[in-house]
Amino acid sequence: MINNLYQGAWMTDIDDTLVLSGEMPDQSRLDAISKFTKVLKKHEILWIPMSGVAIVKLGPRILFRLPEDDFSHIYYYGGDGSLKYYFDEESKEWKEDNNFSRLFSDAQSLIVLGEMEFRESLVQLSSISGSDSSAIENQISSAKELLIKKGYDLSDCILDILKVKLDAAGIDPKLSETYFRGGSVSWMMLGDVSADPYHEESNLKLRFELIELSRKWLKDHNDLSDIGTAGISVPFPGARGIKFVLKGNDKERSARDLMRWTGLNSKELLYAGNELFDGGNDNMLRKIESVTLLSVGDKEDPGHSIVNGRIGKDGNNMEGVHANLYWMDWVAGKLEKGEMWVDILEEMRSVNG
Numbered sequence: 001m002i003n004n005l006y007q008g009a010w011m012t013d014i015d016d017t018l019v020l021s022g023e024m025p026d027q028s029r030l031d032a033i034s035k036f037t038k039v040l041k042k043h044e045i046l047w048i049p050m051s052g053v054a055i056v057k058l059g060p061r062i063l064f065r066l067p068e069d070d071f072s073h074i075y076y077y078g079g080d081g082s083l084k085y086y087f088d089e090e091s092k093e094w095k096e097d098n099n100f101s102r103l104f105s106d107a108q109s110l111i112v113l114g115e116m117e118f119r120e121s122l123v124q125l126s127s128i129s130g131s132d133s134s135a136i137e138n139q140i141s142s143a144k145e146l147l148i149k150k151g152y153d154l155s156d157c158i159l160d161i162l163k164v165k166l167d168a169a170g171i172d173p174k175l176s177e178t179y180f181r182g183g184s185v186s187w188m189m190l191g192d193v194s195a196d197p198y199h200e201e202s203n204l205k206l207r208f209e210l211i212e213l214s215r216k217w218l219k220d221h222n223d224l225s226d227i228g229t230a231g232i233s234v235p236f237p238g239a240r241g242i243k244f245v246l247k248g249n250d251k252e253r254s255a256r257d258l259m260r261w262t263g264l265n266s267k268e269l270l271y272a273g274n275e276l277f278d279g280g281n282d283n284m285l286r287k288i289e290s291v292t293l294l295s296v297g298d299k300e301d302p303g304h305s306i307v308n309g310r311i312g313k314d315g316n317n318m319e320g321v322h323a324n325l326y327w328m329d330w331v332a333g334k335l336e337k338g339e340m341w342v343d344i345l346e347e348m349r350s351v352n353g
Contacts, residue, residue: 008268012149077254082183105142105228114157
């Protein structure tokens with residue numbers, strides 16, 4: 001629905017931008033986020049968190065813990081650009097926008113996850129949708145039939161292969177956790193813990209080996225493009241896990257959808273992220289001309305309206321979450337003084353671009 005209600009939108013990455021990767025933020029951090037979103041709402045600016053996780057993961061961590069009064073100006077794009085959520089005022093619940101959803105086929109899900117993980121994901125979904133066990137078994141049977149017809153080996157599921165490699169490296173595969181988001185899968189080889197254990201030298205080396213194995217497996221299987229609406233890729237390393245994403249599902253898709261239904265243009269959008277470099281999971285936003293990109297990571301590629309967020313206007317050096325909080329406060333202060341959103345974005349670019 002196109003409208004002229006909004007001045008603009010602050011789009012934001014979550015992990016290592018808004019909060020530390022894997023962190024459950026305390027109440028003081030939530031209060032700071034809510035204070036900021038209230039200022040944005042007051043000035044008719046949307047707050048758009050974007051992440052790889054589905055709302056069942058981000059909700060209890062951040063979104064559901066914010067005041068309900070904030071929700072009218074918050075939309076969440078999750079699942080690596082495959083899912084979109086909004087707060088329904090009538091039911092007082094967060095709902096998925098099914099018109100935006102772009103998902104794996106059942107056959108793709110089965111050959112990536114393996115039968116056990118796929119069945120578990122269907123059981124979890126059935127608790128929401130009301131599907132019965134016979135419907136689940138029919139889905140699994142139909143997926144198997146298609147895979148066999150296309151020549152796939154049902155014992156060759158990629159996550160099963162990765163778990164065998166993990167065990168061979170001396171790491172218990174039972175520690176790993178799988179998050180299936182419909183249009184993407186995140187496999188956490190050490191579990192859903194902070195990024196620190198993943199950055200230990202041996203674990204980092206092993207994870208990159210498993211990423212390359214996953215990419216080769218997909219290439220050998222034609223990216224699974226013959227059993228779904230699009231192929232699947234491992235698009236970027238990330239901070240912790242290994243992601244399998246339906247091609248075309250990313251933050252660029254989310255941002256373009258945002259512009260389409262709000263009527264906002266790219267000059268009215270800001271995106272804050274920590275991986276605005278080639279191969280980073282924020283870098284696809286560069287494909288949209290004139291979006292202001294606030295970089296709070298340890299590096300970024302130059303150009304394209306980049307704001308070096310590690311250097312505040314007062315000259316203090318910052319990084320990550322602390323840098324993002326600085327700019328949230330800076331922008332909120334400008335808005336409260338009556339400055340227009342697009343003028344604030346222009347000033348940001350001129351100060352540190």
